[in-house]
Amino acid sequence: MAEITAAAVKLLRDKTGLPMMDCKRALQDADADQEKAVVLLREAGAKTMEKRAGRKTSAGRIAVHADADAATGAIVELQCESAPVAANEEFMQLADDLARQLATGAGAATPDELLGQPSPSKSGQTLRKQFDDLTNRIREVFRLERIERIDGRCSGYAHHNGAVGVLLHREGGGAALGKDICMHIAAMCPAAVGKDDLDPAEVDKEREILAKAARKEGKPEKIIEKMVEGRLRNYYAERCLSEQPFVKAEDGKKTVGKVAQEAGMKIIRFVHWELAKE
Numbered sequence: 001m002a003e004i005t006a007a008a009v010k011l012l013r014d015k016t017g018l019p020m021m022d023c024k025r026a027l028q029d030a031d032a033d034q035e036k037a038v039v040l041l042r043e044a045g046a047k048t049m050e051k052r053a054g055r056k057t058s059a060g061r062i063a064v065h066a067d068a069d070a071a072t073g074a075i076v077e078l079q080c081e082s083a084p085v086a087a088n089e090e091f092m093q094l095a096d097d098l099a100r101q102l103a104t105g106a107g108a109a110t111p112d113e114l115l116g117q118p119s120p121s122k123s124g125q126t127l128r129k130q131f132d133d134l135t136n137r138i139r140e141v142f143r144l145e146r147i148e149r150i151d152g153r154c155s156g157y158a159h160h161n162g163a164v165g166v167l168l169h170r171e172g173g174g175a176a177l178g179k180d181i182c183m184h185i186a187a188m189c190p191a192a193v194g195k196d197d198l199d200p201a202e203v204d205k206e207r208e209i210l211a212k213a214a215r216k217e218g219k220p221e222k223i224i225e226k227m228v229e230g231r232l233r234n235y236y237a238e239r240c241l242s243e244q245p246f247v248k249a250e251d252g253k254k255t256v257g258k259v260a261q262e263a264g265m266k267i268i269r270f271v272h273w274e275l276a277k278e
């Protein structure tokens with residue numbers, strides 16, 4: 001058997017990022033062949049991760065890529081098992097690379113299809129290899145849970161901890177306002193852009209609730225309909241982005257719809273994701 005030197009173990013450790021003892025054992029099994037040892041470590045890591053596949057992924061990051069000069073944008077949710085891993089620089093890079101490739105590449109219908117595409121930050125590697133190498137070193141389960149791409153002018157925002165992300169499809173307006181509206185969405189959680197985008201069944205249900213409340217108040221039937229329509233304004237202001245008072249409005253009253261209109265911006269749709277809370 002070839003001699004396993006400390007230098008050889010360190011070289012393999014630098015290549016893989018795995019513990020020294022794992023590297024030494026792999027070199028022994030590979031008769032000091034570095035490339036064979038790398039393969040053995042990957043195979044061992046894959047077997048370990050197969051056993052852990054059912055573990056809960058309760059942490060992660062939402063990453064957004066929206067280039068002001070491009071006509072596409074993307075948002076992805078990459079899950080892991082623990083908060084420290086979600087804050088790991090390489091994990092954050094992987095999430096950002098996934099969002100960037102989805103936005104700037106050929107597009108992907110599924111997470112699996114996206115993982116087969118090139119990594120923006122790792123020349124000559126696919127996103128899958130970047131994904132697999134990192135899981136092999138960290139030994140936590142990763143899941144690319146959700147992906148979405150919008151073909152059109154976009155603005156985006158992701159909270160610093162990756163727990164919230166917003167992708168906004170717009171026409172016209174400036175990049176700064178687009179980002180501000182994304183931050184508004186993250187804070188105020190609208191359900192739709194405008195009244196017409198709400199589920200009619202949900203609106204009818206709210207209308208029935210308001211009518212029932214008015215009858216309990218003893219209001220005459222002939223004015224209940226007008227009262228309900230008036231009270232629905234509060235419902236729309238809570239649920240519709242265009243009807244919500246803009247969080248950055250100086251007077252605290254001007255709606256997002258009005259601000260966008262004055263800036264020549266048409267809001268087409270938005271994607272607002274949050275990591276699941278335990």
